Each structure stands twice: as structure tokens, then as C-alpha cells.
Amino acid sequence: MQNTVPASFKPSGALIPEQPTEAWRSMTTGDVSTTPINELLNTLGVRIVEVEPGDLATDGIAGYFSGRVGDGEIQIERTLPQADRESVVRELLARITPTDQQYSKKATTPARLRPAKVREGRIYIECPAWCTKDHVYDGETALIDVYHSGDPVDLMVPHLGEDAQPLVHVRLNADTFATDVPLQAPMLVVDDETDTFHMSPEQGLKFADDLIAFAEQVRAMATRIAR
Numbered sequence: 689m690q691n692t693v694p695a696s697f698k699p700s701g702a703l704i705p706e707q708p709t710e711a712w713r714s715m716t717t718g719d720v721s722t723t724p725i726n727e728l729l730n731t732l733g734v735r736i737v738e739v740e741p742g743d744l745a746t747d748g749i750a751g752y753f754s755g756r757v758g759d760g761e762i763q764i765e766r767t768l769p770q771a772d773r774e775s776v777v778r779e780l781l782a783r784i785t786p787t788d789q790q791y792s793k794k795a796t797t798p799a800r801l802r803p804a805k806v807r808e809g810r811i812y813i814e815c816p817a818w819c820t821k822d823h824v825y826d827g828e829t830a831l832i833d834v835y836h837s838g839d840p841v842d843l844m845v846p847h848l849g850e851d852a853q854p855l856v857h858v859r860l861n862a863d864t865f866a867t868d869v870p871l872q873a874p875m876l877v878v879d880d881e882t883d884t885f886h887m888s889p890e891q892g893l894k895f896a897d898d899l900i901a902f903a904e905q906v907r908a909m910a911t912r913i914a915r
Contacts, residue, residue, distance in 0.1 A: 708732055729777070729781075739764070756789065807830075810824065819837060837859055
């Protein structure tokens with residue numbers, strides 16, 4: 689790839705479709721990073737092939753490329769979250785040349801594969817280390833309904849003459865296969881049995897600071913009337 693810009697136009701001013709190799713020669717690294725992914729794939733003549741879960745992850749691979757400019761194939765697992773797909777595909781396309789070759793994009797961390805029941809079948813999905821959900825026991829009817837969940841932390845509240853009761857629960861959660869992209873990333877979920885609040889890591893840290901300040905005020909009030 690070179691730092692030049694194609695300038696092939698018809699007399700009418702319309703852009704003349706370039707052959708994949710010609711388009712590749714005129715591309716910059718910035719083009720690979722910013723061009724809409726489907727347009728980039730079409731321009732370079734590369735197709736996406738989805739493979740079964742575990743076919744790549746068991747080897748620590750996030751994506752695999754074979755072929756060349758104009759006739760290439762990128763393999764990714766069909767369960768790879770949409771939020772992760774684009775970066776994997778772009779990194780593989782950045783290394784493409786007109787010469788036949790094969791290379792892969794390694795997973796950033798070793799995959800933790802666990803079985804999950806979807807309908808009546810069993811598949812293997814990448815599962816974060818903090819997830820304690822039994823994806824087989826808690827089977828789902830569709831892949832988009834499979835989610836990750838960690839052990840909750842409970843805030844218990846004392847009650848005069850009664851046992852302490854849970855006021856709120858906080859847990860880690862990720863709807864990895866959801867169609868709502870923001871929910872695919874790991875986040876904190878606060879649940880008071882009436883409503884559910886989703887928080888980013890930054891919001892979770894702010895919430896924790898607010899809880900500390902709240903606790904100090906509760907301590908001050910309890911200390912005042914205990915004297």
C-alpha cells in the first residue's frame with residue numbers, strides 16, 4: 689500500500705470502478721482503518737466465512753486469512769461478538785498483498801471455551817474468567833439470549849427485630865451476542881429486585897465512590913444518636 693490517492697474518472701466525472709489490485713496499490717493505512725468495512729471487503733475482493741465456535745479459538749486465533757487481493761477469504765467464528773469482528777477483519781486486511789498467502793490474527797488472550805446449550809444443541813463459546821453462569825443448565829432458545837454473569841455482591845440491610853434483608857445486588861454481566869452493541873461489553877449490573885441499572889467500568893467506579901461517601905454519612909448519623 690502506498691500513500692497515494694486514486695484519481696480515475698470518466699469524462700462525466702463519475703468514478704471508474706478500479707480492479708482490486710489497482711485499488712489496493714492506491715490505499716493508505718488510513719483508508720484501511722476508516723473505510724466502511726463492507727466497502728473495504730468489496731474493494732479488495734475479500735469474503736467473510738463464518739466457521740463453527742472453537743474451530744479457531746482452540747488454537748488461540750481470532751481470525752484467519754488465506755488468498756490474495758481480489759480473491760481472499762477471512763475466517764471468523766460465527767459467535768465472535770460483533771464489537772470484536774471489525775477490528776479483527778481490519779487488522780487482517782491491513783496485511784493483504786496481491787500474492788497468495790495465509791496468516792492469522794491471534795486472540796489477545798487465551799480463549800476460555802465453555803459449553804452452552806442453545807435449543808437442543810450444544811456449542812462452545814468464549815467465556816470470561818469472571819463468568820460463573822452454567823450455560824448448559826441455563827439453556828437458551830437462541831444464541832442472542834446467551835449472556836455471561838458473575839457472582840453477585842449483596843448489600844444487606846438490618847431491620848429491628850428481623851433478619852437483615854438484601855437491599856441491592858451488584859454483578860458483572862455481558863450480553864455478548866445481543867443485537868444491542870453497547871450491552872455486549874462487560875459491565876456492572878445493579879439490581880434492586882425492582883429495576884436494573886447497567887454501568888460502564890467508569891460509572892461503576894464513580895458509583896463506588898458515591899457509596900463510600902454515603903456510608904460515611906450513615907456512620908456519622910449512627911454515631912450521633914448512639915452517644
